[in-house]
Amino acid sequence: MSGIEPPRPPVAPPQLVYPLTVPPPRTSWVPGIVGLSIFVFFGTIVAGIVLSATAAGLADRADLAAAERTVNELDAAYASGDCDKFEAVTTDDVRQEILGRNYDCDAFEAAAEALTDGGDYAYSVEIVRSAKFDDTVVVTTREVFGDESLNRYSYILEKDNGEWRITRYGRS
Numbered sequence: 001m002s003g004i005e006p007p008r009p010p011v012a013p014p015q016l017v018y019p020l021t022v023p024p025p026r027t028s029w030v031p032g033i034v035g036l037s038i039f040v041f042f043g044t045i046v047a048g049i050v051l052s053a054t055a056a057g058l059a060d061r062a063d064l065a066a067a068e069r070t071v072n073e074l075d076a077a078y079a080s081g082d083c084d085k086f087e088a089v090t091t092d093d094v095r096q097e098i099l100g101r102n103y104d105c106d107a108f109e110a111a112a113e114a115l116t117d118g119g120d121y122a123y124s125v126e127i128v129r130s131a132k133f134d135d136t137v138v139v140t141t142r143e144v145f146g147d148e149s150l151n152r153y154s155y156i157l158e159k160d161n162g163e164w165r166i167t168r169y170g171r172s
Contacts (some may be wrong), residue, residue, distance in 0.1 A: 026165045039143045063164070064130045067137035070164040071127060074155075079121040081112040097168070115145060122146045135159060140172055 051072045054148040063147055077085035083105035087095070092103075099107045123145050130139040137157045156168040 034124050035153065046150045056071045061149050063132055063137060067132075067139055067164045068127050068130055070157055071125070071141065072137045074166060075123070075125040078115055078123065081109050088163075092159070094168060117146055128152070137164065164172050 005058070051113045073085060073089045074080070077089065086108050090098070095103045095108075099111055115121060124143065126142045128140045128142055132138055135158060139157065141153050142152055144150055152172040153169055154172045155166050157164045159165075160169045
């Protein structure tokens with residue numbers, strides 16, 4: 001023999017007794033359902049807060065607009081000498097403050113007439129700003145009579161039977 005060995009037959013890889021397979025993952029719906037429930041819960045809370053804030057903001061703007069209309073109606077009452085309109089937008093206390101303790105429609109009509117020049121209403125009211133504080137609105141105006149200097153007034157309004165009424169006023 002010359003030292004050359006005959007070729008050996010190929011050897012098959014060893015056979016494993018237990019197959020090396022990974023079991024399929026167990027799918028559980030519980031974590032997904034819990035996660036989705038938490039997401040929906042917090043999403044609902046956030047949506048409620050946003051909607052509530054939006055609704056409150058809209059209500060505040062509506063209240064401010066209504067209070068400003070009330071101040072404009074006061075000016076219109078003076079322009080037309082309409083005592084009923086004057087009484088509709090003011091309280092008894094503010095009427096007495098404006099026209100004195102013995103307020104009556106004759107006193108209002110005289111005051112309205114005093115704001116005319118040659119029969120024409122000579123008073124102008126410009127709303128500068130308004131702000132709401134709880135159940136009270138403050139409307140600030142610039143007011144001019146004829147050619148006189150500019151005056152600033154603040155009107156305090158509160159709701160009375162669902163309507164904004166002027167409860168106090170004064171120069172600012």
